[in-house]
Amino acid sequence: MKRASLIAASFLFAALAPGAAYAVSASPAMSHYTQAQIKRMMREANTPDQYRVVARYFEQRQGEFSSKAADQLAEWARRSQNTTGPAAKYPRPVDEARNLYEYYAHEADDAAFQADKYNRFALGAEAITKH
Numbered sequence: 001m002k003r004a005s006l007i008a009a010s011f012l013f014a015a016l017a018p019g020a021a022y023a024v025s026a027s028p029a030m031s032h033y034t035q036a037q038i039k040r041m042m043r044e045a046n047t048p049d050q051y052r053v054v055a056r057y058f059e060q061r062q063g064e065f066s067s068k069a070a071d072q073l074a075e076w077a078r079r080s081q082n083t084t085g086p087a088a089k090y091p092r093p094v095d096e097a098r099n100l101y102e103y104y105a106h107e108a109d110d111a112a113f114q115a116d117k118y119n120r121f122a123l124g125a126e127a128i129t130k131h
Contacts, residue, residue, distance in 0.1 A: 033057065041054055045118075045121070048125045051122035058114040065107040072104055076097035
């Protein structure tokens with residue numbers, strides 16, 4: 001059972017790795033917006049450019065969380081080789097790495113969903129302004 005979960009985790013790591021490279025290229029472009037400005041833009045955006053800025057912010061977050069998830073996946077695999085018996089106190093180090101991995105993977109998925117949503121908003125706003 002443990003071996004199957006590690007194999008599944010390896011496939012997931014391979015799927016998340018391309019997103020980690022994107023975080024490096026997206027970071028400098030978004031550095032001039034504060035989190036408060038992004039939140040305000042999320043509420044008040046109505047032009048394609050504003051929607052794209054918000055989408056790029058979420059793409060950057062997705063890349064950052066994907067990178068962190070990949071790091072925790074490697075740590076989870078490392079820690080899973082050194083587990084103690086059933087009397088170990090919770091949370092075991094392997095559980096901590098798994099929980100962090102699951103959190104980062106969830107946040108990366110959520111950020112990807114938000115980026116896709118705002119990219120679709122941008123396309124819709126662009127179509128409206130062209131007519």
